[in-house]
Amino acid sequence: MTTGCVYVLGTCDTKLAELTYIRQILLDGGITARIVDVSTRSHAGHADISARTVAACHPQGESHVFTGHRGHSITAMAEALRHYLVTRTDMRGVIAIGGSGGTALVAPALQALPLGLPKLVVSTVASGNTAPYVGGTDIAMLYSVTDMEGLNRISRIVLCNAAHAMAGMVRTPCQPVADPRPAIGLTMFGVTTPCVNHIVQRLSDRFDCLVFHATGTGGRAMERLADAGVIHGFIDTTLTEFCDLVAGGIFPCDSDRLGAAIRTRLPYVGSCGGLDMVNFGARATVPEHYRARVLVEHNPQITLMRTSAAECQAMGHMIGHQLNRCEGEVRFLYPEGGFSILDQPGAPFYDPAADEAFYAALVETLEQTPKRQLIRLPHAINDPAFADALAHEFSCLFKENTENAPHPPQ
Numbered sequence: 433m434t435t436g437c438v439y440v441l442g443t444c445d446t447k448l449a450e451l452t453y454i455r456q457i458l459l460d461g462g463i464t465a466r467i468v469d470v471s472t473r474s475h476a477g478h479a480d481i482s483a484r485t486v487a488a489c490h491p492q493g494e495s496h497v498f499t500g501h502r503g504h505s506i507t508a509m510a511e512a513l514r515h516y517l518v519t520r521t522d523m524r525g526v527i528a529i530g531g532s533g534g535t536a537l538v539a540p541a542l543q544a545l546p547l548g549l550p551k552l553v554v555s556t557v558a559s560g561n562t563a564p565y566v567g568g569t570d571i572a573m574l575y576s577v578t579d580m581e582g583l584n585r586i587s588r589i590v591l592c593n594a595a596h597a598m599a600g601m602v603r604t605p606c607q608p609v610a611d612p613r614p615a616i617g618l619t620m621f622g623v624t625t626p627c628v629n630h631i632v633q634r635l636s637d638r639f640d641c642l643v644f645h646a647t648g649t650g651g652r653a654m655e656r657l658a659d660a661g662v663i664h665g666f667i668d669t670t671l672t673e674f675c676d677l678v679a680g681g682i683f684p685c686d687s688d689r690l691g692a693a694i695r696t697r698l699p700y701v702g703s704c705g706g707l708d709m710v711n712f713g714a715r716a717t718v719p720e721h722y723r724a725r726v727l728v729e730h731n732p733q734i735t736l737m738r739t740s741a742a743e744c745q746a747m748g749h750m751i752g753h754q755l756n757r758c759e760g761e762v763r764f765l766y767p768e769g770g771f772s773i774l775d776q777p778g779a780p781f782y783d784p785a786a787d788e789a790f791y792a793a794l795v796e797t798l799e800q801t802p803k804r805q806l807i808r809l810p811h812a813i814n815d816p817a818f819a820d821a822l823a824h825e826f827s828c829l830f831k832e833n834t835e836n837a838p839h840p841p842q
Contacts, residue, residue, distance in 0.1 A: 436524035437464045438602055439517070441538050443530070444469040444479045449583050450529055450591055452478070457595035463602055470513055470537055472497065472505035481516075489515040506537050514541040525550035525602045527594060529580060532557050539565040547657070548608070550601035554594045556580065568653030572597075615640040616826070617654040617663045619670040622730075623772035624705035628669055630819035635827070639665075646670040646706060648683040655692035665699040665833070666692075667826050669813070672706025674747045675739050680719070681710040690754040697760030699829035701822055704767060705813050707747060707790060708775040708783070710737040728780050736774070738781045741789035748793025755798055761829040762804040765822055766791055769812030776812050 438458055442451045444467065451467045458465035469479035470486060487494035490512035497508040517523065518541075526545065528538040535555040542551045543566075551571045558573040566573065574594050578586045616639045620628040632641045642663065644650040651673050657663045673685035693700045709728075712718045712735045718727065726738040739747075755762055774781035791808070798806055807825070811818035 436522045436602075437466055438525045438527060438598055439481075439520070439523055440465055440467045441470055441513070441526060441528035441541075442467070443471040443534055443537075444483070445471040445473055447529055447534070447580055448478055450580055450587065453583060453588070454527060454529070454591055454595045457592055458599055461596070461599045461603075463599050468513075468516075470509055470534075472502065472509050472537075483509075486516045487512050489513075489519075491515070502533075506533055510537045510540045513538065514544050517541050518544055523549070524605075525552075525598050527552045527554070527598045529554045529576070529591070531555070531580065535565055539567070539571070542571050543567045543569045545569075547660075547662075548606065550598060550605075552594055552598050552601075554580075554591060563649050566649065568649050568651075568656045611640050613638060613640040614664040614830075615642055615657075615662055616665045616667060616830075617658060618643045618667045619646045619651060619654065619705070620644070621646050621670045621672050621706045621772070623709070623774055624670045624813060626773075626814040627705065627819045627822070630816055631667060631669070631823045634820065634823040638827075639830075646672050646683070647711075648673050648676065648685055651685050651689055655688070655690075658692035658696050658698060663698070665826060665830050666701065667822055668693075668700065668702040669822060670705030671702065671747075671751065672709060672711075674750060675707060675710045675743065678743050678746050678750070679710040679722075679737070679739065681712060681737075683711045690751070690758070693760065693762075694754070694757045697758070699761045699826065699833045700755075700758060700763070701826045701829065702751075702755070702762070702764045703813060703818075703822060704771045704787075704790065706772055707744065708739055708771040708781045708787070710739060710743075711735075712737065726780060728774060736781075738783060739786060741783075741786040744786045744790035745793040748790040749797045752794045752797025755804060758804065760803070761833060763825045763829065764794070764798070764806050765818070765825065766794075766806065766808045767813040767815075767818050768808065768810050769815065769818075771813055773814060 440451050440455050455465045455467055466480035468481040469483040471483045484494055487497035490496050497512055499505050535557055554574045554576050556576050556579055558575040562573050576590055618628055620643050644654040676684035715735045718735055722737055728736045730736050770776040776782055
């Protein structure tokens with residue numbers, strides 16, 4: 433059998449047959465596997481690690497988990513499971529099953545596990561909005577098709593595939609590739625792709641450029657890696673997640689956006705990419721009170737709405753307040769010619785007055801210092817000259833940050 437163990441997570445009071453089935457497939461394939469019970473009601477006696485063992489890892493003890501109040505108990509068991517899993521030294525992978533409650537229970541624990549460790553969830557909610565469960569991590573989700581109420585001709589196939597997928601990931605783990613270049617995080621949307629592609633071409637000989645799709649989870653993933661010490665600087669070209677936070681779109685950031693730059697003090701270069709648009713689903717899903725706004729169907733599943741001057745002003749204040757909390761080197765570059773492919777003369781989102789409302793609010797809010805500067809340039813965001821300016825500013829900040837870093841004693 434392979435070294436280490438796969439942990440099979442689920443509620444044994446309702447999913448014991450499915451958990452046992454997965455464990456047996458893994459065992460038959462030479463993979464050591466253990467069932468971890470995360471039940472919050474009665475406690476089955478067939479788990480390798482009991483629910484009480486997991487609950488005892490809660491900072492306030494197992495009595496805080498088994499309260500008889502379902503919502504509270506699920507939240508508490510989720511925290512207990514996180515504490516339990518992060519202390520395991522023999523873990524080679526985690527596979528979990530659950531409905532909406534079970535998935536919500538295991539997801540926070542899996543999000544806390546290291547990037548690259550195999551993590552797979554078979555769930556009844558995997559065909560919907562999985563962002564709350566995946567977060568900014570590499571959790572794989574597989575739709576269960578049928579509800580998990582015992583084994584049947586469908587569930588056996590789905591669970592078998594999930595078990596074999598986990599076995600393959602554990603049996604042949606990916607080995608990290610050594611790269612002497614420092615990693616940096618960049619944010620991109622389809623409407624800022626020319627800008628970011630140009631930056632990557634300029635910098636890839638010196639930096640490992642990790643590009644994140646600015647869909648809410650993309651920004652969180654980038655900042656998570658910065659907090660973990662993987663990323664050593666930001667070219668945060670595309671802050672469109674703030675639009676969805678302000679106007680109720682489907683790809684919002686949370687209140688911690690830019691938090692990693694604040695905490696780590698890493699060199700930060702930002703800009704206005706995508707601040708001209710709010711994301712909604714298919715056109716029919718756009719809220720009624722927005723139907724008279726300028727809308728563009730990006731594709732059958734995504735409809736974009738032009739941000740108003742008031743929304744741009746709110747974002748200027750919001751981003752300015754966050755940047756004021758950054759104690760590292762900060763440069764924010766403002767493109768006079770527009771924030772995206774759609775925000776230029778003749779394009780549907782071209783609205784210089786709304787863009788200027790953002791700039792005025794940012795100027796009003798941002799406390800400029802020698803380390804925190806706002807730079808206005810006569811280019812559109814996707815102009816090569818603007819991308820060159822972003823790359824140049826970051827290169828200078830990174831060099832200065834590296835040269836001024838404390839050196840270890842000889």
